[in-house]
Amino acid sequence: MRCVFAALILLVPGAIASALPVVDQVNEITQSVGGRIIYAGNSPAQSFTANAAGLLSQVDVMISRNAGDIGDLSLEIWPMVAGAPAGSSPAFSTPINPDDVPIGSSSFVSVDTSASMIGVNYGDQYTIAINGTADLSGPYAVWNRGNFDYQAGERFDRSGSWTFDSTNFDYGFRTWVDADVIPSGLVVLPDGDYNGDAWVSGADYLVWQTSHGQSGTQLPADGNRDGQVDQDDYAVWTSAFGLGPDNEVTNGSFDTGDLSDWNAVVGPNTNAFFGSPRIESFDVNGDGQPSDAMRVRVGRLDTDQFGGSVSIQQKLLLAAGDYEFSADVASQSLDTGGNTAPGNYELTLDGVVIDQVFLNGTLIDAMEVIRGSLNVRIDDVEAGYHTLGLTVARGATTFAAIYQFIDNIQMTPVSMALPITTSQAAPEPTSFILLGIAMAAYLPSRSRGNLRR
Numbered sequence: 408m409r410c411v412f413a414a415l416i417l418l419v420p421g422a423i424a425s426a427l428p429v430v431d432q433v434n435e436i437t438q439s440v441g442g443r444i445i446y447a448g449n450s451p452a453q454s455f456t457a458n459a460a461g462l463l464s465q466v467d468v469m470i471s472r473n474a475g476d477i478g479d480l481s482l483e484i485w486p487m488v489a490g491a492p493a494g495s496s497p498a499f500s501t502p503i504n505p506d507d508v509p510i511g512s513s514s515f516v517s518v519d520t521s522a523s524m525i526g527v528n529y530g531d532q533y534t535i536a537i538n539g540t541a542d543l544s545g546p547y548a549v550w551n552r553g554n555f556d557y558q559a560g561e562r563f564d565r566s567g568s569w570t571f572d573s574t575n576f577d578y579g580f581r582t583w584v585d586a587d588v589i590p591s592g593l594v595v596l597p598d599g600d601y602n603g604d605a606w607v608s609g610a611d612y613l614v615w616q617t618s619h620g621q622s623g624t625q626l627p628a629d630g631n632r633d634g635q636v637d638q639d640d641y642a643v644w645t646s647a648f649g650l651g652p653d654n655e656v657t658n659g660s661f662d663t664g665d666l667s668d669w670n671a672v673v674g675p676n677t678n679a680f681f682g683s684p685r686i687e688s689f690d691v692n693g694d695g696q697p698s699d700a701m702r703v704r705v706g707r708l709d710t711d712q713f714g715g716s717v718s719i720q721q722k723l724l725l726a727a728g729d730y731e732f733s734a735d736v737a738s739q740s741l742d743t744g745g746n747t748a749p750g751n752y753e754l755t756l757d758g759v760v761i762d763q764v765f766l767n768g769t770l771i772d773a774m775e776v777i778r779g780s781l782n783v784r785i786d787d788v789e790a791g792y793h794t795l796g797l798t799v800a801r802g803a804t805t806f807a808a809i810y811q812f813i814d815n816i817q818m819t820p821v822s823m824a825l826p827i828t829t830s831q832a833a834p835e836p837t838s839f840i841l842l843g844i845a846m847a848a849y850l851p852s853r854s855r856g857n858l859r860r
Contacts, residue, residue, distance in 0.1 A: 436579040442549035445539035452536035456559035457527035461586035469579025475546030487532035493760035499523035513551035567802020599647030606826040659816035676714025680704035691814040700814035706805035728823035748803040755796040
C-alpha cells in the first residue's frame with residue numbers, strides 16, 4: 408500500500424510573488440545517440456524528479472527539425488504514480504512554436520509552463536511529453552537523447568496508452584522552478600457548514616449567531632452567498648442540519664446490481680463495447696466467489712488519436728483526516744490469442760491519480776485472467792466534498808475480446824477529525840420551532856390578561 412501526501416499541487420492565480428526561477432533538473436546532451444521522431448499518434452516522454460519547491464515555470468527541451476512543414480507540436484506535463492505516467496489527459500498542455508525549433512542541430516527550446524499553475528515539491532515526479540501531428544513520410548521534429556543516463560527519471564512512449572521505453576538513452580531537457588509561490592487549494596463544504604468541519608450541527612448555528620448582521624465577502628455564515636448574514640442563511644443551516652461525513656463508499660461492491668450512486672463517464676475517442684460499463688458476476692479478487700462487479704470492454708474509436716477510457720465517479724463528504732482507498736481489478740481475455748493491452752486501472756481523488764495498476768504492455772494469454780488491486784493511503788485530506796474515481800484505460804481497439812472488471816471499492820477512515828464543539832449550548836432547529844410555539848401561546852395570553860386589568 409502506498410501513502411500519498413500530495414500527487415499534484417494546483418496553485419491559485421495571484422499567489423505568485425515576483426522571483427527569478429532557477430534551474431532544477433537538467434539533462435543536457437553532450438554526446439548524442441540520435442533522437443526520437445515526434446509524429447502523429449506517438450509521443451516520446453521523459454520523467455523527472457523535482458529537487459526544489461515552487462511553481463514549474465518553464466521547461467526546456469532539446470529538439471530539432473527538418474526543413475518544411477512539421478505540423479503542430481505541444482509540450483505536456485503528466486503526473487506520475489507508482490513510477491509511471493498516470494491519467495487519461497495531461498495536467499497541462501501548451502503549444503510549441505515550430506518556428507522556434509532549430510533546423511538540423513538540436514538545442515534547448517524554452518516553453519513557458521507558468522500558466523499550468525503546477526507546484527512541485529522535493530521528490531515529486533512528473534513526466535514531460537512532446538506531442539505532434541507530423542507524418543513519418545514528411546518533415547518532422549526530433550527529440551534529442553544521449554548516452555548518459557539521467558538517474559532521477561525514465562523514458563516512456565504513448566501510443567494510445569503509456570509503455571516503458573527500455574532503451575538507456577534519456578532525452579535532453581531542463582526544468583525551471585520559481586520558489587516564491589504559496590500553494591492554495593479549493594475546498595467545497597456543505598451548505599450550512601459554517602465552521603468547516605464537514606458536520607452541520609449546533610456549532611454552525613453559533614457561527615451564524617455571532618456574525619448575524621454582517622455584510623461583505625467570504626463570510627463563513629453567508630450560506631446563500633449574497634454578501635449578508637441574515638435569516639436566509641439560518642434557513643440554509645436548518646435545511647442541512649444533521650448532515651455529516653461519509654464513512655464508506657456507497658454501492659462499492661455493486662450489490663444493487665447496477666451503478667446506483669456512481670456517475671459513469673465515457674472518455675473522448677472511446678468505444679464502450681456493447682453498452683459498457685455494466686454489472687456482471689465475476690471473481691475479481693480470486694477468492695473463488697463470483698460477485699457483482701463493474702465490467703467494461705473498452706478501446707479507441709480512432710487508432711490515430713489518443714483516448715479509450717471509461718470512468719465511474721462518486722462524490723464523498725469527508726472530515727479532515729487520513730483515509731485508505733482500495734479496489735480490486737481484473738482483466739479477462741476471452742480471445743483466441745494473446746494480447747498486450749489488458750488495460751490500465753487508475754484510482755483518482757479529485758481528478759488526481761493516487762494509485763494505478765499498469766497492465767498495458769503486459770501479455771495476456773487466451774482465456775487468461777490477470778488480477779490486481781489498488782490500495783493507497785492519503786494523509787491530511789481536507790474537510791469537504793471530494794470526488795473518488797476509478798478509470799479503465801486501453802489504447803487498443805475493441806476488436807479483441809478483452810474485458811476489464813472493478814469490484815470491492817472501499818474508503819476507510821484511518822484518523823478522522825471529530826466535529827467542532829463549543830462550550831455554549833446551541834439549540835437544534837426543532838428547539839427553535841418549539842420555542843416559537845411556546846412564545847406564540849404565551850404572548851397572546853399575557854396580552855389578554857393586560858386587557859382584563
